[in-house]
Amino acid sequence: MIIPTIPTPDELLDKGFRRGKKAADLARTSKIPRRLKSKRIEEIRVITACQVIKDRLKMILDRVPDIETLPEFYQDYIDITVGVDEMKKSLGALNWAYGIITQLEKDYASKIRRSLPENASSYQKQAYGRIASVVNKIKKDLDFLDFAKANLRNMPTIDFEATTIVIAGFPNVGKSTLLRQITNASPEVADYPFTTKGIQIGHLERNWKKIQIIDTPGLLDRPILDMNEIELNAMVALEHLADAILFIIDVSETCGYPIENQYNLSEEIKRIFNVPMIYLFNKMDISQMNKKENDKNTDNEIELKNVIDSSKNDYDANISYLNQYLNKIDEYLFISAYEGKGIEEILKKLEKVEKIEEDNSQMENEYEY
Ligand SMILES: Nc1nc2c(ncn2[C@@H]2O[C@H](COP(=O)(O)OP(=O)(O)OP(=O)(O)O)[C@@H](O)[C@H]2O)c(=O)[nH]1
Ligand SMILES: [Mg+2]
Numbered sequence: 001m002i003i004p005t006i007p008t009p010d011e012l013l014d015k016g017f018r019r020g021k022k023a024a025d026l027a028r029t030s031k032i033p034r035r036l037k038s039k040r041i042e043e044i045r046v047i048t049a050c051q052v053i054k055d056r057l058k059m060i061l062d063r064v065p066d067i068e069t070l071p072e073f074y075q076d077y078i079d080i081t082v083g084v085d086e087m088k089k090s091l092g093a094l095n096w097a098y099g100i101i102t103q104l105e106k107d108y109a110s111k112i113r114r115s116l117p118e119n120a121s122s123y124q125k126q127a128y129g130r131i132a133s134v135v136n137k138i139k140k141d142l143d144f145l146d147f148a149k150a151n152l153r154n155m156p157t158i159d160f161e162a163t164t165i166v167i168a169g170f171p172n173v174g175k176s177t178l179l180r181q182i183t184n185a186s187p188e189v190a191d192y193p194f195t196t197k198g199i200q201i202g203h204l205e206r207n208w209k210k211i212q213i214i215d216t217p218g219l220l221d222r223p224i225l226d227m228n229e230i231e232l233n234a235m236v237a238l239e240h241l242a243d244a245i246l247f248i249i250d251v252s253e254t255c256g257y258p259i260e261n262q263y264n265l266s267e268e269i270k271r272i273f274n275v276p277m278i279y280l281f282n283k284m285d286i287s288q289m290n291k292k293e294n295d296k297n298t299d300n301e302i303e304l305k306n307v308i309d310s311s312k313n314d315y316d317a318n319i320s321y322l323n324q325y326l327n328k329i330d331e332y333l334f335i336s337a338y339e340g341k342g343i344e345e346i347l348k349k350l351e352k353v354e355k356i357e358e359d360n361s362q363m364e365n366e367y368e369y
Pocket of ligand 2: 176
């Protein structure tokens with residue numbers, strides 16, 4: 001999200017007062033009856049300073065999108081990253097300052113106009129004092145918006161039209177390798193709160209269907225009970241987006257986690273996301289190394305091909321150790337992300353994933369009118 005540059009109170013006041021002085025200097029050279037001149041100068045000084053400060057505040061208020069009209073994912077993202085309530089409070093404070101300065105501008109312009117010429121300058125000073133006090137009161141709000149600007153700069157760009165697939169699985173199971181294989185391009189990396197590496201988003205199109213695939217290092221790769229509240233929120237934000245989960249299980253266990261633990265994690269994630277889950281049994285190319293050391297069949301290539309080509313009811317005997325899991329799940333494929341095997345089958349499955357329409361009809365109506 002792009003938030004405009006946020007000034008400090010001093011910067012805001014300096015600019016306003018400097019422009020006020022300029023306008024006053026200009027008024028001094030104008031042809032106004034001497035009697036009125038000093039009043040005119042001070043009136044212009046106050047009005048100009050107020051206008052400049054108000055313009056700057058308004059520009060910030062106009063450019064920061066109304067958080068409530070943003071898709072839920074962004075609202076959550078903003079909440080996790082900087083806090084939606086604080087954001088609203090700060091914008092509210094700027095709005096308050098805008099209103100007060102508008103009032104001061106009106107009051108002091110009229111006071112100066114009705115004053116004796118010799119009092120004009122003291123009213124102007126009074127006005128400046130009050131403007132400064134208002135602007136200084138919103139210091140912490142300006143500071144906060146500056147902090148929000150820095151932290152929301154790299155908010156991920158989500159395509160809300162696309163069908164969204166979230167990749168999950170323990171570390172090192174091959175999530176990034178897969179993402180690169182299916183999206184055929186290096187995925188964009190965007191900040192994501194509480195994952196050390198941000199999120200990676202890859203895009204592809206199949207039969208005119210736009211699909212976006214999100215890899216979330218450090219988030220969906222460990223038991224939910226281990227997560228703190230903020231991480232849970234970060235996960236909930238993703239939940240708004242996911243139309244399906246690709247859950248990767250490293251059958252070779254070279255990632256360091258037993259298949260059983262990997263499967264248990266998938267169940268947790270499934271429960272929370274409540275969207276279709278497609279299991280990808282990855283690293284089939286080396287699956288036998290750990291599992292069947294004394295297996296006489298050493299031709300892994302052929303073995304893998306059989307596995308991939310076979311229907312799920314007719315898989316190879318070599319994967320019988322997976323039966324206990326396969327019996328419990330509907331959608332799965334055997335793949336080797338590293339060798340690019342099974343990719344086409346994944347794409348066929350992704351094509352069939354249906355986009356979940358979020359109930360944001362209200363929001364769409366707002367955009368229409
Ligand atoms: N043999 C084999 N190695 C694989 C396969 N897929 C991934 N790997 C290897 O497994 C390691 C981890 O792969 P990544 O794609 O980085 O795994 P990741 O799940 O993204 O890991 P994190 O981002 O750290 O959670 C790398 O060395 C990959 O080359 C596969 O199908 N077969
Ligand atoms: Mg990765």
